[in-house]
Amino acid sequence: MNPLNSVGHREPRVDALLRVTGKAEYTGDVKLPGMLYARLLRSPHPHARIKSIDISKAQALPGVRAILTKDNCDTVWSSGDSLGQRKLFNNPLRFTGEAVAAIAAVNRHVAEEAMSLIQVDYEVLPFVLDVDKAMEEGAPEIHPGGNLSPNNQRRREPQTYTRGNAAKGFTEADRVFESSFTSSHHNNAQLELRTSLAYWEGSKLTVYASTQGIVNCQRDIAKDLKLQEADVRVICHYMGGGFGNKNQSHDFDLFAALLAKEAKAPVKVEFTRKEDFVAVHGRWSSKQQYKIGVKNDGTLTAIQMVAKTGSGAYRKSSCDLSGTEIYQVPNLETSTTPIYTNTAVAANYRAPAYPQGVFGIESAIDDVAYALKIDPLEFRLKNMTRKFRDQTPYTSFGLEDCLRKGADSFGWKQRWKPVAGSGAGPLKRGAGMAMGMFGSALGRSSAVAKVDAKGNYSIHVGVTDCGTAAKTTMGLIAAEELGVPLNKVNVVWGDTDTCPYSVGESGSRTTVQTGDAVIQAVKDLKKKISEQGMPKGTDEVMVMVTTNPAQIQGASRQSFVAHFAEVEVNVETGNVKVTKFTAAHDSGRVVNPLTAESQVQGGSIQGIGMALHEELRYDQRSGQPLNAGYYGARIMTHMDAPQVDVLWVETEDPYGPFGAKTLGEPTIIPTVAAVANAIYNAIGVRMHDLPMTRERVLAALQGVKA
Amino acid sequence: MKKISRRLFVEGTGAGIVAVAIPLEGQAQSAPAAPTTASNAPKTTIKLTINGQQRSMEVEDRWTLVEVLRDHLQLTGTKIGCDRGECGACTVLVNGKAVYSCSQLAVWMDGRTVQTIEGLAQGTKLDPLQTAFIEHDAPQCGYCTSGQLMAAKALLNSNPKPTREEVRAGMTGNLCRCSNYNHYVEAVMAAAGTLKSGGAA
Ligand code: FES
Ligand code: FES
Numbered sequence: 001m002n003p004l005n006s007v008g009h010r011e012p013r014v015d016a017l018l019r020v021t022g023k024a025e026y027t028g029d030v031k032l033p034g035m036l037y038a039r040l041l042r043s044p045h046p047h048a049r050i051k052s053i054d055i056s057k058a059q060a061l062p063g064v065r066a067i068l069t070k071d072n073c074d075t076v077w078s079s080g081d082s083l084g085q086r087k088l089f090n091n092p093l094r095f096t097g098e099a100v101a102a103i104a105a106v107n108r109h110v111a112e113e114a115m116s117l118i119q120v121d122y123e124v125l126p127f128v129l130d131v132d133k134a135m136e137e138g139a140p141e142i143h144p145g146g147n148l149s150p151n152n153q154r155r156r157e158p159q160t161y162t163r164g165n166a167a168k169g170f171t172e173a174d175r176v177f178e179s180s181f182t183s184s185h186h187n188n189a190q191l192e193l194r195t196s197l198a199y200w201e202g203s204k205l206t207v208y209a210s211t212q213g214i215v216n217c218q219r220d221i222a223k224d225l226k227l228q229e230a231d232v233r234v235i236c237h238y239m240g241g242g243f244g245n246k247n248q249s250h251d252f253d254l255f256a257a258l259l260a261k262e263a264k265a266p267v268k269v270e271f272t273r274k275e276d277f278v279a280v281h282g283r284w285s286s287k288q289q290y291k292i293g294v295k296n297d298g299t300l301t302a303i304q305m306v307a308k309t310g311s312g313a314y315r316k317s318s319c320d321l322s323g324t325e326i327y328q329v330p331n332l333e334t335s336t337t338p339i340y341t342n343t344a345v346a347a348n349y350r351a352p353a354y355p356q357g358v359f360g361i362e363s364a365i366d367d368v369a370y371a372l373k374i375d376p377l378e379f380r381l382k383n384m385t386r387k388f389r390d391q392t393p394y395t396s397f398g399l400e401d402c403l404r405k406g407a408d409s410f411g412w413k414q415r416w417k418p419v420a421g422s423g424a425g426p427l428k429r430g431a432g433m434a435m436g437m438f439g440s441a442l443g444r445s446s447a448v449a450k451v452d453a454k455g456n457y458s459i460h461v462g463v464t465d466c467g468t469a470a471k472t473t474m475g476l477i478a479a480e481e482l483g484v485p486l487n488k489v490n491v492v493w494g495d496t497d498t499c500p501y502s503v504g505e506s507g508s509r510t511t512v513q514t515g516d517a518v519i520q521a522v523k524d525l526k527k528k529i530s531e532q533g534m535p536k537g538t539d540e541v542m543v544m545v546t547t548n549p550a551q552i553q554g555a556s557r558q559s560f561v562a563h564f565a566e567v568e569v570n571v572e573t574g575n576v577k578v579t580k581f582t583a584a585h586d587s588g589r590v591v592n593p594l595t596a597e598s599q600v601q602g603g604s605i606q607g608i609g610m611a612l613h614e615e616l617r618y619d620q621r622s623g624q625p626l627n628a629g630y631y632g633a634r635i636m637t638h639m640d641a642p643q644v645d646v647l648w649v650e651t652e653d654p655y656g657p658f659g660a661k662t663l664g665e666p667t668i669i670p671t672v673a674a675v676a677n678a679i680y681n682a683i684g685v686r687m688h689d690l691p692m693t694r695e696r697v698l699a700a701l702q703g704v705k706a
Numbered sequence: 707m708k709k710i711s712r713r714l715f716v717e718g719t720g721a722g723i724v725a726v727a728i729p730l731e732g733q734a735q736s737a738p739a740a741p742t743t744a745s746n747a748p749k750t751t752i753k754l755t756i757n758g759q760q761r762s763m764e765v766e767d768r769w770t771l772v773e774v775l776r777d778h779l780q781l782t783g784t785k786i787g788c789d790r791g792e793c794g795a796c797t798v799l800v801n802g803k804a805v806y807s808c809s810q811l812a813v814w815m816d817g818r819t820v821q822t823i824e825g826l827a828q829g830t831k832l833d834p835l836q837t838a839f840i841e842h843d844a845p846q847c848g849y850c851t852s853g854q855l856m857a858a859k860a861l862l863n864s865n866p867k868p869t870r871e872e873v874r875a876g877m878t879g880n881l882c883r884c885s886n887y888n889h890y891v892e893a894v895m896a897a898a899g900t901l902k903s904g905g906a907a
Contacts, residue, residue, distance in 0.1 A: 020851060023783065
């Protein structure tokens with residue numbers, strides 16, 4: 001791969017100084033004159049009908065300026081569910097924590113006191129928390145028409161994919177294996193509390209949002225408040241993490257805007273940490289069943305996956321499962337059925353459909369490999385995908401190198417035990433691995449490029465930079481194309497008044513899609529300069545481009561990844577410690593190896609937390625969330641986090657900016673499965689349920705021998 | 707300084723895992739007899755030093771330290787990630803020790819010295835920790851960064867040459883959901899001059 005001048009070098013973030021001096025201004029840091037603070041009153045019941053709400057006492061409290069409830073607000077929050085039927089205030093209430101009232105007051109203490117003065121008369125309804133029970137005859141109906149959530153075509157049927165004929169594939173198999181796995185709802189838990197600040201100037205609305213996509217947020221707010229997009233300005237310069245929980249407008253943006261209108265003053269809505277856990281969203285849970293047909297030599301003949309996923313009380317996202325696509329198999333059938341329950345809503349969290357699906361298929365495949373006495377690495381090398389859906393070639397393909405080079409770097413031969421559980425106790429070690437892939441399609445984006453008389457360049461892009469270093473990435477791409485150092489490029493971002501369309505930091509699409517727009521903008525700028533010459537005095541030369549490349553015909557563009565984990569399991573306590581971790585990634589050319597390394601280490605460590613700890617639990621009798629917060633969720637800490645060794649497999653890809661492919665989300669895709677497979681190798685017992693807590697590891701061990 | 711029981715205060719923050727199910731905060735159906743509004747809330751005058759500057763200020767007894775810093779002194783570099791002692795985003799130094807400023811009442815700061823992220827650099831001269839954080843890409847989203855820096859500062863104050871394990875133990879009260887723990891530890895080791903070459907992955 002030919003070396004470049006700016007791209008491919010370890011560059012600190014362009015905004016790093018602001019981030020280490022406390023000067024980076026996050027949404028919650030913005031304070032406007034006369035600003036009010038808003039709090040939400042929420043349902044204490046998992047399922048209830050509001051008979052009446054009395055806000056008179058709260059209204060009478062000095063300092064209270066505006067109160068919204070279902071009685072005076074029937075605004076639809078269109079990105080709150082994929083059917084466009086979810087309102088800001090719903091009746092009945094479908095999960096513990098659903099919004100009942102929003103209160104703006106002179107300070108947050110008064111707002112909190114006003115909450116306690118609102119009298120709500122609830123008719124408590126029967127509720128259901130489990131996806132299987134929700135599908136039983138006579139289960140409480142959460143939405144009219146039943147608890148099977150309609151699919152993208154609004155039909156109440158599973159989402160399916162078929163190639164070949166699985167039944168025929170099983171008859172051709174020498175052996176057929178069946179197994180099932182579950183995964184839990186767990187939270188994005190970004191460190192920044194969800195907040196929004198809105199104010200009006202006549203009919204023009206400005207929202208300081210905490211969003212991964214300023215333009216999407218603007219579009220959604222305009223739609224729901226029936227405004228022109230040009231009358232909505234969204235600003236987000238720094239975001240304290242998102243991991244997928246905000247690439248649209250959220251209810252807190254709409255609450256802030258409507259309260260601000262009512263109170264005729266700027267209003268800041270603040271969610272507490274508990275509200276963040278129960279009332280924003282987390283990754284959907286799943287129950288997965290696999291049937292795998294295989295020849296004695298290890299050749300796959302058929303895979304069938306049947307799954308239910310837990311959508312929570314509303315359907316906000318696909319609730320799909322991915323994973324089986326990483327295998328070459330002539331006969332494949334998958335079916336996923338999203339189901340409503342009276343629990344927190346599920347939606348996007350870093351590679352939304354992947355780590356739980358990959359946990360299922362990669363655990364099931366691991367069992368097959370052991371049963372056939374084939375090294376799991378060899379089994380994957382034999383059966384890994386080589387063409388997308390066994391049909392379409394890849395634009396570049398680094399999966400085999402991820403597997404081989406990752407295994408070498410990790411020391412697979414030394415660490416993996418041919419006989420699972422054969423280590424001496426009480427601290428048993430084992431190694432596991434898993435693989436994954438993630439789409440890296442081209443798509444529409446825009447960019448503005450400018451130069452002044454002094455030769456200072458500016459690039460305007462509609463990115464937020466929720467932690468991905470997107471600004472720096474865009475700066476490096478522009479610098480490379482311009483042939484100037486990074487410090488000659490000023491990146492302008494985070495404000496819909498000054499930045500054009502970007503897809504938002506979701507789907508790991510910014511580097512490729514907005515990066516391509518930046519390259520085109522710079523090319524056009526150079527052309528314009530060559531025609532007109534450099535600007536003089538206070539003039540600028542400026543171009544704006546929108547790139548909307550046609551989708552690649554006859555080829556599929558994907559990033560690939562293989563993760564390798566070594567664990568130490570204490571068979572007396574059930575504790576699992578990750579002792580070595582290697583992440584091998586094909587994301588094409590890596591634009592900034594320093595910040596990309598942060599992404600891989602961070603995604604992998606998040607995945608280890610998902611594997612071992614994280615789950616939003618409910619009390620089965622009351623429907624109350626039990627551990628909504630950091631302490632109970634047990635997200636990874638400094639002490640839990642192992643060193644993650646990062647290995648780049650840089651394939652040459654003919655598309656994307658300098659051949660860059662997707663990175664942010666693949667980083668978590670195979671992590672959970674790699675840890676699960678390492679636990680199996682250590683103890684010789686298969687873990688079927690996430691998270692693989694100490695209690696579950698101990699219970700699994702007791703099933704064999706003490 | 708008025709007597710405010712720490713136990714009552716901590717209970718009031720609703721921290722921790724609940725053993726039995728309780729409704730979300732603010733759901734109490736019986737209202738307090740006499741609501742405390744902004745005007746009649748009990749107040750106390752305190753004297754303290756913040757980032758080297760002596761101040762005397764009147765605070766409401768219910769205000770936390772982080773609330774005073776962020777809302778009343780515009781020192782918004784200190785963040786709130788949970789407001790209940792679970793995450794460390796609000797870490798500041800009080801008399802040189804790292805504390806969660808969300809779990810300290812402002813009135814307890816009477817006579818104390820508080821250092822926040824805004825007071826870490828000497829003018830334009832960055833603290834070695836800040837330089838190392840930049841070079842090692844310690845902040846991703848950056849929301850936990852102020853807290854990580856202040857925790858690291860307290861650690862190096864008491865242990866200038868920590869091992870990797872000591873850094874991890876000393877900073878484990880500071881969560882990073884971006885999970886950039888590897889780079890945070892490397893940065894602290896580098897600032898302490900104890901990063902072995904090749905330490906970076
Ligand atoms: S905000 Fe203080 S510990 Fe989380
Ligand atoms: S850098 Fe995002 S939480 Fe630590």
